[in-house]
Amino acid sequence: MNHWIDILDVADIPKLGARVVRHGSTDIAVFRNAEDEIFALEDRCPHKGGPLSQGIVHGRKVTCPLHGWNIELVSGCAVAPDEGCAREFPIKVEGSRVWLDLEALAREAA
Amino acid sequence: MDMSTPATRASKMKLVMVGNGMAGVRTLEELLKHAPDLYDITVFGAEPHPNYNRILLSPVLAGEQTVDDIILNPIDWYAEHNIVLHMGKKVVKIDRTARKVIADDGTEADYDRLLLATGSNPFVLPIPGKDLPGVISFRDIADVDAMVRASSQYKHAVVIGGGLLGLEAANGLMKRGMEVSVVHIGEWLMERQLDEPAARLLQKSLEAKGMKFLLKKQTAELLAGSDGRVASIRFKDGSDAPADLVVMAVGIRPNSELAESCGIHCNRGIVVSDTLQTVTDPRIYSIGECASHRGIAYGLVAPLFEQAKVCANHLAHHGIGRYEGSVTSTKLKVTGIDLFSAGDYMGGEGTETILYSDPLGGVYKKLVIKDNKLVGGVMYGDTADGAWYFSLLRDGKDITELRDHLMFGQDHCGNLGHSGINKAAAMTDDMEVCGCNGVCKGDIVKAIREKGLFTLEDVRKHTKASSSCGSCTGLVEQILAFTAGGDYSAAPTKKSMCGCTDHTHEEVRAAIRERKYLSIPDVMQAMEWDTPNGCASCRPALNYYLISTWPGEAEDDPQSRFINERAHANIQKDGTYSVIPRMWGGQTTPSELKRIAIVAEKYNIPTVKVTGGQRIDLLGVKKEDLPNVWADLDMPSGHAYGKALRTVKTCVGSEWCRFGTQDSTQMGIDLEKVFFKMWAPHKVKLAVSGCPRNCAEVAIKDVGVIGVDSGWEIYVGGNGGIKTEVAQFLIKVKTTEEVLEYSGAFLQLYREEARYLDRTVHYLERVGLDYVKKKILDDADNRRALYDRLIFALSVEKDPWVERAHEGKLKHEFETVVA
Numbered sequence: 001m002n003h004w005i006d007i008l009d010v011a012d013i014p015k016l017g018a019r020v021v022r023h024g025s026t027d028i029a030v031f032r033n034a035e036d037e038i039f040a041l042e043d044r045c046p047h048k049g050g051p052l053s054q055g056i057v058h059g060r061k062v063t064c065p066l067h068g069w070n071i072e073l074v075s076g077c078a079v080a081p082d083e084g085c086a087r088e089f090p091i092k093v094e095g096s097r098v099w100l101d102l103e104a105l106a107r108e109a110a
Numbered sequence: 111m112d113m114s115t116p117a118t119r120a121s122k123m124k125l126v127m128v129g130n131g132m133a134g135v136r137t138l139e140e141l142l143k144h145a146p147d148l149y150d151i152t153v154f155g156a157e158p159h160p161n162y163n164r165i166l167l168s169p170v171l172a173g174e175q176t177v178d179d180i181i182l183n184p185i186d187w188y189a190e191h192n193i194v195l196h197m198g199k200k201v202v203k204i205d206r207t208a209r210k211v212i213a214d215d216g217t218e219a220d221y222d223r224l225l226l227a228t229g230s231n232p233f234v235l236p237i238p239g240k241d242l243p244g245v246i247s248f249r250d251i252a253d254v255d256a257m258v259r260a261s262s263q264y265k266h267a268v269v270i271g272g273g274l275l276g277l278e279a280a281n282g283l284m285k286r287g288m289e290v291s292v293v294h295i296g297e298w299l300m301e302r303q304l305d306e307p308a309a310r311l312l313q314k315s316l317e318a319k320g321m322k323f324l325l326k327k328q329t330a331e332l333l334a335g336s337d338g339r340v341a342s343i344r345f346k347d348g349s350d351a352p353a354d355l356v357v358m359a360v361g362i363r364p365n366s367e368l369a370e371s372c373g374i375h376c377n378r379g380i381v382v383s384d385t386l387q388t389v390t391d392p393r394i395y396s397i398g399e400c401a402s403h404r405g406i407a408y409g410l411v412a413p414l415f416e417q418a419k420v421c422a423n424h425l426a427h428h429g430i431g432r433y434e435g436s437v438t439s440t441k442l443k444v445t446g447i448d449l450f451s452a453g454d455y456m457g458g459e460g461t462e463t464i465l466y467s468d469p470l471g472g473v474y475k476k477l478v479i480k481d482n483k484l485v486g487g488v489m490y491g492d493t494a495d496g497a498w499y500f501s502l503l504r505d506g507k508d509i510t511e512l513r514d515h516l517m518f519g520q521d522h523c524g525n526l527g528h529s530g531i532n533k534a535a536a537m538t539d540d541m542e543v544c545g546c547n548g549v550c551k552g553d554i555v556k557a558i559r560e561k562g563l564f565t566l567e568d569v570r571k572h573t574k575a576s577s578s579c580g581s582c583t584g585l586v587e588q589i590l591a592f593t594a595g596g597d598y599s600a601a602p603t604k605k606s607m608c609g610c611t612d613h614t615h616e617e618v619r620a621a622i623r624e625r626k627y628l629s630i631p632d633v634m635q636a637m638e639w640d641t642p643n644g645c646a647s648c649r650p651a652l653n654y655y656l657i658s659t660w661p662g663e664a665e666d667d668p669q670s671r672f673i674n675e676r677a678h679a680n681i682q683k684d685g686t687y688s689v690i691p692r693m694w695g696g697q698t699t700p701s702e703l704k705r706i707a708i709v710a711e712k713y714n715i716p717t718v719k720v721t722g723g724q725r726i727d728l729l730g731v732k733k734e735d736l737p738n739v740w741a742d743l744d745m746p747s748g749h750a751y752g753k754a755l756r757t758v759k760t761c762v763g764s765e766w767c768r769f770g771t772q773d774s775t776q777m778g779i780d781l782e783k784v785f786f787k788m789w790a791p792h793k794v795k796l797a798v799s800g801c802p803r804n805c806a807e808v809a810i811k812d813v814g815v816i817g818v819d820s821g822w823e824i825y826v827g828g829n830g831g832i833k834t835e836v837a838q839f840l841i842k843v844k845t846t847e848e849v850l851e852y853s854g855a856f857l858q859l860y861r862e863e864a865r866y867l868d869r870t871v872h873y874l875e876r877v878g879l880d881y882v883k884k885k886i887l888d889d890a891d892n893r894r895a896l897y898d899r900l901i902f903a904l905s906v907e908k909d910p911w912v913e914r915a916h917e918g919k920l921k922h923e924f925e926t927v928v929a
């Protein structure tokens with residue numbers, strides 16, 4: 001079962017930037033790149049938990065602000081040679097609205 | 111062997127490469143990075159192997175590594191990149207009219223672009239007996255196999271040639287149990303890399319390992335035994351020596367035969383331009399040992415890799431970058447022997463020499479200096495500082511200031527960090543190299559071996575060693591040279607900004623100024639960035655170059671700033687922030703202190719700390735609280751997070767102190783108020799002391815001012831951080847206005863000319879104090895113009911805390927969406 005939630009407008013996210021969406025105790029970073037593609041990852045770097053939302057976005061990657069790992073926005077995984085993945089969340093854009101699927105979180109809470 | 115043919119062929123341009131060696135394949139790797147889909151690529155290699163690390167043939171011969179260890183690009187690599195690989199096929203003909211190449215077995219391939227990377231051939235002495243079985247050279251895997259086989263059957267080996275290759279061959283054969291004599295025509299060994307005293311030390315330690323030397327001997331002929339195999343060597347003086355195996359290592363010749371046969375101009379190598387194109391046919395490129403660039407055919411990999419970069423850039427149609435030649439250095443890869451040489455190591459007219467010689471201790475060092483620059487050097491026995499000397503040499507740094515300590519190495523020239531403790535060779539695997547990232551020597555060695563790393567950059571990426579503060583860079587370079595063999599790490603003389611472009615910082619800056627670019631996308635488009643929107647390293651640099659060159663016109667891009675400068679607070683390890691309000695000149699008031707106390711309680715700020723910069727740090731502030739914290743504090747931004755003016759430290763000065771000669775506190779406040787909000791290539795720190803007792807630590811600041819009875823002394827380029835450095839005296843002046851103008855002009859010069867992330871100490875090291883004096887002291891008009899430009903740039907900046915606390919700027923940055 002999907003659990004889609006309307007979270008914000010594309011325009012609420014700066015180009016090449018991110019916004020933090022808080023759901024319960026989980027922070028989710030919602031990114032927008034130069035092509036207006038939107039991505040959602042848990043706001044925790046696989047390295048030492050750095051807030052990815054605060055990083056610099058380039059191409060389809062974000063550079064973590066704490067120690068500079070590069071993370072793929074599509075998969076949440078670190079660019080080799082670094083290893084590890086941030087959790088990714090399904091996301092869709094309808095019109096100008098951004099929807100997030102929080103089914104996984106809902107199930108964990110249940 | 112042929113690899114499968116991908117379906118997409120036909121439409122693309124065709125690139126054929128002849129010679130599947132180190133330089134050629136490196137070019138392909140660079141090309142694939144730039145333009146992965148531009149060409150259908152076909153490679154011919156005469157050897158029946160994929161590309162391997164030729165340098166490491168010496169350790170393979172010595173039994174320290176295996177052939178499998180040294181493969182650089184396994185067959186799968188070619189397949190993954192859709193490269194058609196013809197192994198064991200030698201190209202024998204190039205048809206330039208039909209634009210195709212033909213191999214010895216009849217295989218043909220058409221080309222739009224042809225890359226000749228045929229390496230070189232060992233030179234074979236034209237003497238009787240040169241073709242006897244048992245006479246070989248030292249160039250490829252087949253030679254090593256032959257030597258290993260011979261070593262298990264025979265006893266006496268003779269190596270002709272006492273150069274780098276000859277000695278490595280001799281060492282390997284000795285390790286394989288043979289008795290080895292090295293025949294050398296010169297008076298001493300390795301005369302192309304060493305002067306006589308260093309060579310004598312080398313000879314002594316090789317003799318101690320059992321190697322024999324026949325110096326000043328000329329070979330007349332090689333004689334066969336009854337089985338038809340070589341059995342002895344005869345010299346011109348009539349003497350003989352037994353020889354069951356003869357290795358000729360007397361030099362190499364660029365392999366330009368194929369190019370010559372199709373009419374391409376060759377002169378001791380295939381003659382190429384600065385774009386690595388042959389001068390005869392612009393469709394045909396050549397790089398590596400076969401190419402002759404400005405009269406030089408290089409025989410070491412570091413320059414060849416520099417060529418590869420430029421060549422790939424042109425093949426990718428980027429059309430930027432020139433190869434302008436290289437300075438090379440040499441290390442002998444014989445375990446247990448430490449030897450390094452670079453540049454003009456002999457010296458001669460117009461040069462001076464600094465010498466250190468301890469024959470008993472087996473240490474010899476010689477540095478050759480010309481016009482206050484290091485131009486060459488030889489080191490034996492203690493090569494720990496080789497990489498450092500080489501970088502001084504390569505960058506043509508003015509060494510006037512270092513001269514007294516130069517011989518004692520980098521540790522004696524003012525570098526703190528922890529670099530002084532260890533020397534790569536003496537380190538055990540579990541010793542820490544990089545204190546910032548906790549990387550031990552063993553981790554680095556393992557990564558170099560297992561992942562086949564070549565450059566400092568690769569090691570940084572894979573291990574993180576030296577990727578943070580950089581103080582262990584020299585050490586990592588040593589480990590690299592040590593583990594990987596040759597002098598891999600020599601960075602190109604021209605350093606590009608980052609992996610996204612081949613342009614240097616200087617080129618980009620000049621373009622921004624001359625062509626008046628006002629935004630990051632403009633620069634990237636006009637200068638053909640390889641990535642759609644750069645990376646976390648070039649974007650902040652570009653943003654700084656734009657706003658500092660065109661203040662008020664270029665727009666500051668928050669998304670291209672590191673989070674600290676975007677949020678105007680310093681991110682902490684747990685994702686909270688720190689807030690350090692400005693306290694002008696380190697002076698505060700009861701009312702400010704009260705506000706700080708109230709804010710700390712109101713927002714549950716866990717830690718309040720006095721900083722090393724004379725102000726108070728509130729640590730652990732939640733991001734969403736920042737605008738309110740700033741509003742309640744009602745103090746200006748301390749910019750403790752920024753590449754910007756940080757603190758101006760002061761002492762109490764003449765107002766209270768019994769020794770004070772000047773009002774240093776007020777001077778500090780004045781300086782801080784004028785330069786407040788100044789963005790810079792890196793952080794900038796000032797200090798003012800009221801007398802030479804120097805309680806404000808002026809000597810380690812970017813600009814330090816000392817009050818004396820008759821006025822103010824200004825010092826510049828000091829640093830208290832990683833590269834601890836004492837500031838240099840610039841000038842003595844009388845008035846506050848003069849202090850402001852001279853300091854401001856110096857800072858503006860630094861702002862306009864330094865590379866992003868260079869502090870004043872690095873900038874000054876590059877341009878020299880004399881240059882700064884010329885621009886600021888000798889040229890009053892220029893000084894005032896610089897100062898005026900700085901004041902103008904500052905006039906358009908606002909206090910970021912006021913904008914965000916009271917004017918709602920970038921509100922979204924501090925808000926969390928709750929879902």
Ligand code: SRM
Pocket residue numbers: 680681682687688690719720721722723724725726727750751756757793795810811828829830831832833869
């Ligand atoms: C807070 C403070 C330590 C303290 O508790 O006293 C501090 C804290 C940090 N320093 Fe510092 N430095 C502090 C004084 C210094 C000093 C002493 C001084 O200024 O008199 C130095 C040596 C002097 C110098 O810079 O020449 C110093 C040399 C560094 C360096 C090395 C700079 C270099 O060029 O080598 C770094 C790393 C960097 O900037 O890249 C650094 C980086 C940092 C960072 C920003 C690391 C980071 O990126 O997170 C730390 C931020 C903590 C925070 O959030 O506040 N800090 N740091 C001091 C703040 C002073 C202030 O009021 O603004």
Ligand SMILES: Cc1cc2nc3c(=O)[nH]c(=O)nc-3n(C[C@H](O)[C@H](O)[C@H](O)COP(=O)(O)OP(=O)(O)OC[C@H]3O[C@@H](n4cnc5c(N)ncnc54)[C@H](O)[C@@H]3O)c2cc1C
Pocket residue numbers: 128129130131132133134154155156157164165166167168199200201202227228229230248249250275278365368397398399400408409410411412414441443595596597
């Ligand atoms: C034992 C040894 C130790 C060395 N140590 C060091 C060191 O410590 N540091 C250092 O910097 N350098 C060292 N070198 C030198 C370094 O290996 C060379 O500079 C480098 O390999 C040259 O690269 P290249 O691509 O130009 O030539 P190569 O690597 O020789 O590649 C050329 C290839 O082209 C092939 N070829 C030639 N003609 C044709 C044709 N017509 N058709 C098809 N294929 C053809 C050859 O078979 C060869 O495989 C060493 C070399 C040797 C032999």
Ligand code: SF4
Pocket residue numbers: none
């Ligand atoms: S405050 Fe400075 S010295 Fe202390 S840990 Fe941080 S960067 Fe290192």
Ligand code: FES
Pocket residue numbers: 045046047048049050064065066067068069
């Ligand atoms: S926490 Fe992200 S790089 Fe270290």
